[in-house]
Amino acid sequence: MYEPDNDDAASLIHYLLYLGDNALVLSQRNSAWCGHGPVLEQDIAITNISLDLIGQARSFYQYAASLEGKEVTEDTLAYLRGERAYYNCLLLELPNGDWGHTILRQFFFSVFQQQLYKQLLPSKDSTIAAIAEKSLKEVAYHVRWSSEWVIRLGDGTEESQARMEKALVALWAYTGEFFQPAEYELAAAREGIGPVVAALQPGWWQQVQEVLAEATLQAPEQGKTWMQTGGKTGRHTEHMGYLLAEMQYLQRAYPGATW
Amino acid sequence: MSVQELEQLFQAKVDQEIKIEPKDWMPDAYRKTLVRQISQHAHSEIVGMLPEGNWISRAPTLKRKAILLAKVQDEAGHGLYLYSAVETLGTTRNQTIEDLHSGKAKYSSIFNYPTLTWADIGAVGWLVDGAAILNQVMLCRTSYGPYARAMVRICKEESFHQRQGFDILLQLSQGTPEQKAMCQDAINRWWWPSLMMFGPKDGESTHSDQSMTWKIKRKSNDELRQQFVDMIVEQAKILHMTLPDPELKWNEARGHYDFGEIDWVEFWNVVKGNGPCNKERLQARRDAWEEGAWVREAAAAHAAKRKDRQAQQVA
Ligand SMILES: [Fe+2]
Numbered sequence A: 001m002y003e004p005d006n007d008d009a010a011s012l013i014h015y016l017l018y019l020g021d022n023a024l025v026l027s028q029r030n031s032a033w034c035g036h037g038p039v040l041e042q043d044i045a046i047t048n049i050s051l052d053l054i055g056q057a058r059s060f061y062q063y064a065a066s067l068e069g070k071e072v073t074e075d076t077l078a079y080l081r082g083e084r085a086y087y088n089c090l091l092l093e094l095p096n097g098d099w100g101h102t103i104l105r106q107f108f109f110s111v112f113q114q115q116l117y118k119q120l121l122p123s124k125d126s127t128i129a130a131i132a133e134k135s136l137k138e139v140a141y142h143v144r145w146s147s148e149w150v151i152r153l154g155d156g157t158e159e160s161q162a163r164m165e166k167a168l169v170a171l172w173a174y175t176g177e178f179f180q181p182a183e184y185e186l187a188a189a190r191e192g193i194g195p196v197v198a199a200l201q202p203g204w205w206q207q208v209q210e211v212l213a214e215a216t217l218q219a220p221e222q223g224k225t226w227m228q229t230g231g232k233t234g235r236h237t238e239h240m241g242y243l244l245a246e247m248q249y250l251q252r253a254y255p256g257a258t259w
Numbered sequence B: 001m002s003v004q005e006l007e008q009l010f011q012a013k014v015d016q017e018i019k020i021e022p023k024d025w026m027p028d029a030y031r032k033t034l035v036r037q038i039s040q041h042a043h044s045e046i047v048g049m050l051p052e053g054n055w056i057s058r059a060p061t062l063k064r065k066a067i068l069l070a071k072v073q074d075e076a077g078h079g080l081y082l083y084s085a086v087e088t089l090g091t092t093r094n095q096t097i098e099d100l101h102s103g104k105a106k107y108s109s110i111f112n113y114p115t116l117t118w119a120d121i122g123a124v125g126w127l128v129d130g131a132a133i134l135n136q137v138m139l140c141r142t143s144y145g146p147y148a149r150a151m152v153r154i155c156k157e158e159s160f161h162q163r164q165g166f167d168i169l170l171q172l173s174q175g176t177p178e179q180k181a182m183c184q185d186a187i188n189r190w191w192w193p194s195l196m197m198f199g200p201k202d203g204e205s206t207h208s209d210q211s212m213t214w215k216i217k218r219k220s221n222d223e224l225r226q227q228f229v230d231m232i233v234e235q236a237k238i239l240h241m242t243l244p245d246p247e248l249k250w251n252e253a254r255g256h257y258d259f260g261e262i263d264w265v266e267f268w269n270v271v272k273g274n275g276p277c278n279k280e281r282l283q284a285r286r287d288a289w290e291e292g293a294w295v296r297e298a299a300a301a302h303a304a305k306r307k308d309r310q311a312q313q314v315a
């Protein structure tokens, strides 16, 4: 197992929190569809994805907690950090919007996650590599499912196409953050723990373009959009505080209780 | 064969415990009763997702959140099996769902009560899934094959749900004074509505006798209710919680627990739409359906385009 020294340990923990937060925050958003999906089979599918993501988050948090030691657990990490100590990408905390928004976000993120996890397989940190390997099977399904839905909705009816175009405009500016490294990602790359994230962009773009083309959706022009960033360093949208307030309510209201 | 002969043959099969299958001849009234009952059951699974879904975003630990998500998802799966069972009787899923949305079809009244605290998620699992299990275990032997088979799959998952609900309460019952109070409060609110789940008293239940003859049902409402009370009283002891019924006591002669009278005025009011959440529940289902219309239309349109393209390629 990889044994970090102190500074490296803090950076590794940040990196793990980033990976976990991405998964947990999107899981939290997707789970709001449970019981409200457009058709029963898809209600089940999005809940499945939510379940996969919460499982991934727990793996990363459990590992981070084991490095932190003391009284830290997966739950203190999830429930007792404020918004400035959450490192997820902004895209994932945005409100669900309609089914088209939810699908497109899932697609953007899952394609990114697949690229990232593939590059975590050769990680020097065997725990991270193992989590990535286990999660990749799930992510492959998320990519397939969300790609199919992007295509269906893009190349569906006039209305569905218009809705997807709207979603594309709304979400595109949040995709650049995937590839702009935070300090802990740079450190992870230096240590051979994680990939150089900027290098993931071409592969991501390639796959996104292909699916958008099949969906008869106009791909945004590269480099033309100002990209929103900040989530990776704890500078979030206004939505984040509400997301956490809701999610953390019981742990905050009854400090120290066991559930 | 005359209708009488067909009916005799049908009843003989039922009496011999031979399952009735979709292609078999069956009396119209049997088919109608089944469609009504199975679709009501399906709707209960789906509407039942709402009160519990209400706590997914606020579940207190990641593990509890994952368990709750999986549980509510199971209920969606139960709904699917049951809608499929209704389809074997010649009624499409869309028609069945429209009947729910128009108010023509009913669902279990229990889901018209609100889940106010986290302890309610425990109480629902323990009491509501607990009551549902007794009904569903009986239905595993119901005379209509597809319904019975759906029930066998469902029952396996329901027993998990009940244990998980009980486990939530067990944790609370061993927790802080506030958690204990939360636990007791939830039990107090869910106890009577759970007893109501078994329906009106025997003799006041409109469809009961015929359903017993057809072996759609195999136990009466009151028999099932008694079985439930006997089971829950024992489990409540492990929680060190009380059930809100001063008349609850062991009756040596009957070998069962006696219990107090259900508030039938409340029961009928909730059935008629006056429960605390009737309107919200139905509205939530209608909203999901209406807001999903463009998605279903797009999926259908895309599938049609695909088919066309394939046909062109072949030609
Ligand atoms: Fe169920």
Ligand SMILES: [Fe+2]
Pocket (backbone or CB within 6 Å): B075, B129, B157, B158, B161
């Ligand atoms: Fe259940």
